[in-house]
Amino acid sequence: MSNNPNREWLIVKRPEGLPQSDDFEYRESAIPEPGEGEILLRVLDAIMDPAQRGWMDPAGNYFEPMPLGEPVRSVVIAQVVKSDSEMHPVGQIVSGLGAWADYVVAPAGSVGPVPAEWGHDLSAYAHPLGTVGATAYYGLFEVCALKGGDAVLVSGAAGGVGSLVGQFAKIKGCKVVGIAGGPEKCKWIVDELGFDGAIDYRATDDLSAAIGEHFPDGLDVYFDNVGGETLEAAIDNLAIGARIGICGMISEYNQTHNPEPGPKNMWNLLVKRARIEGLLVADYMHRSAEGLAQINDWINEGKVHYKVDVREGFEDIPNTFNCLFDGSHDGKLMVKLADPV
Amino acid sequence: MSNNPNREWLIVKRPEGLPQSDDFEYRESAIPEPGEGEILLRVLDAIMDPAQRGWMDPAGNYFEPMPLGEPVRSVVIAQVVKSDSEMHPVGQIVSGLGAWADYVVAPAGSVGPVPAEWGHDLSAYAHPLGTVGATAYYGLFEVCALKGGDAVLVSGAAGGVGSLVGQFAKIKGCKVVGIAGGPEKCKWIVDELGFDGAIDYRATDDLSAAIGEHFPDGLDVYFDNVGGETLEAAIDNLAIGARIGICGMISEYNQTHNPEPGPKNMWNLLVKRARIEGLLVADYMHRSAEGLAQINDWINEGKVHYKVDVREGFEDIPNTFNCLFDGSHDGKLMVKLADPV
Numbered sequence: 001m002s003n004n005p006n007r008e009w010l011i012v013k014r015p016e017g018l019p020q021s022d023d024f025e026y027r028e029s030a031i032p033e034p035g036e037g038e039i040l041l042r043v044l045d046a047i048m049d050p051a052q053r054g055w056m057d058p059a060g061n062y063f064e065p066m067p068l069g070e071p072v073r074s075v076v077i078a079q080v081v082k083s084d085s086e087m088h089p090v091g092q093i094v095s096g097l098g099a100w101a102d103y104v105v106a107p108a109g110s111v112g113p114v115p116a117e118w119g120h121d122l123s124a125y126a127h128p129l130g131t132v133g134a135t136a137y138y139g140l141f142e143v144c145a146l147k148g149g150d151a152v153l154v155s156g157a158a159g160g161v162g163s164l165v166g167q168f169a170k171i172k173g174c175k176v177v178g179i180a181g182g183p184e185k186c187k188w189i190v191d192e193l194g195f196d197g198a199i200d201y202r203a204t205d206d207l208s209a210a211i212g213e214h215f216p217d218g219l220d221v222y223f224d225n226v227g228g229e230t231l232e233a234a235i236d237n238l239a240i241g242a243r244i245g246i247c248g249m250i251s252e253y254n255q256t257h258n259p260e261p262g263p264k265n266m267w268n269l270l271v272k273r274a275r276i277e278g279l280l281v282a283d284y285m286h287r288s289a290e291g292l293a294q295i296n297d298w299i300n301e302g303k304v305h306y307k308v309d310v311r312e313g314f315e316d317i318p319n320t321f322n323c324l325f326d327g328s329h330d331g332k333l334m335v336k337l338a339d340p341v
Numbered sequence: 342m343s344n345n346p347n348r349e350w351l352i353v354k355r356p357e358g359l360p361q362s363d364d365f366e367y368r369e370s371a372i373p374e375p376g377e378g379e380i381l382l383r384v385l386d387a388i389m390d391p392a393q394r395g396w397m398d399p400a401g402n403y404f405e406p407m408p409l410g411e412p413v414r415s416v417v418i419a420q421v422v423k424s425d426s427e428m429h430p431v432g433q434i435v436s437g438l439g440a441w442a443d444y445v446v447a448p449a450g451s452v453g454p455v456p457a458e459w460g461h462d463l464s465a466y467a468h469p470l471g472t473v474g475a476t477a478y479y480g481l482f483e484v485c486a487l488k489g490g491d492a493v494l495v496s497g498a499a500g501g502v503g504s505l506v507g508q509f510a511k512i513k514g515c516k517v518v519g520i521a522g523g524p525e526k527c528k529w530i531v532d533e534l535g536f537d538g539a540i541d542y543r544a545t546d547d548l549s550a551a552i553g554e555h556f557p558d559g560l561d562v563y564f565d566n567v568g569g570e571t572l573e574a575a576i577d578n579l580a581i582g583a584r585i586g587i588c589g590m591i592s593e594y595n596q597t598h599n600p601e602p603g604p605k606n607m608w609n610l611l612v613k614r615a616r617i618e619g620l621l622v623a624d625y626m627h628r629s630a631e632g633l634a635q636i637n638d639w640i641n642e643g644k645v646h647y648k649v650d651v652r653e654g655f656e657d658i659p660n661t662f663n664c665l666f667d668g669s670h671d672g673k674l675m676v677k678l679a680d681p682v
Binding site: 269274280 | 572573587588589603605606607608611612613615616617619624
């Protein structure tokens, strides 16, 4: 093992807008040695996530910026290959923050074991049984305070979080409509995931009116992955006591210095005694075992479906990452680097 | 009594912007007779409230519009002079919806008795011990979920609701800063009401920076009576887990057809896991006795102060009403029509 080179993608420049190839640099280096209280991880899967784009920006955002000249930070599924910690026996499968690299050293406790005993393919722990699943679960049931029978709208509905949110709400007997881009995604969320309806935002001139047609009595819950005009259109269509959870604003990730105008209809929050609340899944990670166990049951009962888009090719990681922003992926996007041993 | 004419101000046109004199018509008529299950009220005080401006608009807003050709709807303090209901003995002092008139007929139960036994001047039941007090109490403790020690910002801080909100938060050991217009109001909330600081929005170029100077660690609570740019400036300055209660948007009452752009910084709600929620006091009226009893105790302990601006002159009511919108009043504005008997 120690004869193999350790492949790494470094970030060497802060991207302007969409990342370009000269923002990154490929390097082969020695496999690092863990120090006291550290572990050496073999990365099995690198999970592509829009949040990484935020971490590439300079400080001033709430994200801790990635240090230039170091491997690109990434959520990973990994296996412990050397350990100076009783918390992490060699062979343990973990998830948490790693990098675009074959091997990374991490402090003990900075990653957590995945419930590999549940027997799913490892990709499941990157999607419904990982941070994505916890985000959907706690965002919907805590921040949006979902009740059975609620009228629910989800944006980014064909994405990782959005597709789970819609299915969880259907399990609770809600009417669920998703907003997604293009007829294929819209067909998928209705035919395969059981959403009651879909709005193709690319084919819709008046998003507010389209929402109103699906929900003439208004929305009880809007789960927002998008922000911007979509949020404003949802605020137009609230029922009394509505709850909006803000999980992401992918429309704004590449324009943080020049934000869109905000919703002009905040007045409607008063009229409808409605609430908008931001969600950061980190606030719920100490409770995540409960949510993930419930999601695992639902998967085993055939009630929750998910799609992963597993690519190969370490050399292509920067290009694969950009597929997040042009929609040219089909399910939660990850790059497979190795199998567990 | 029945020889006196019943003076009334009718609404005969829907105002455009600020109400004009030809929007109203003065009339003298016979004192009406209560029918089955009704009561006849002698209006003692007509309370001037910005919400009335909303009720003058056509339907389409959430307010029930005032019917044209009928007396202008107003919250009143009144005394029961004839009664076909055991709920309302003759002589009872009540508050609720009445009109700009000496006498009005109301259905039994549509107004509620005020706790006159507490022995305050009747004006108190129009301000801290009425709807204004309940709005401040439930808005602050329920919608904003105030905790002791919170960092609290209030806009419209010299107004009825705002001045009570700030004092309630001080009682709970919070740091409180108010936003008000002009040096006199700012001096009053600090020197007389005990606020920790005041921001004179008329003398401030950069409201966001001014808030940041008072609260370098951010706001836990913002109680919003104003909306618009003030709301955006507050969202710039949130602490983690902040709660914003939207009680009113007086900046927008006269421009509902051409609303201001909304807050551009909604993203910060996610960063700070913060919440914005609308408040309508009607949702809490079934519990108001509890809040008003607490406020009464605080008044008797000298911890809550309030100011009423009691005018006389039935003929001047339309002009007096417009003082709400140019700031030329000093305390909760009301017009006294009669003394109780």
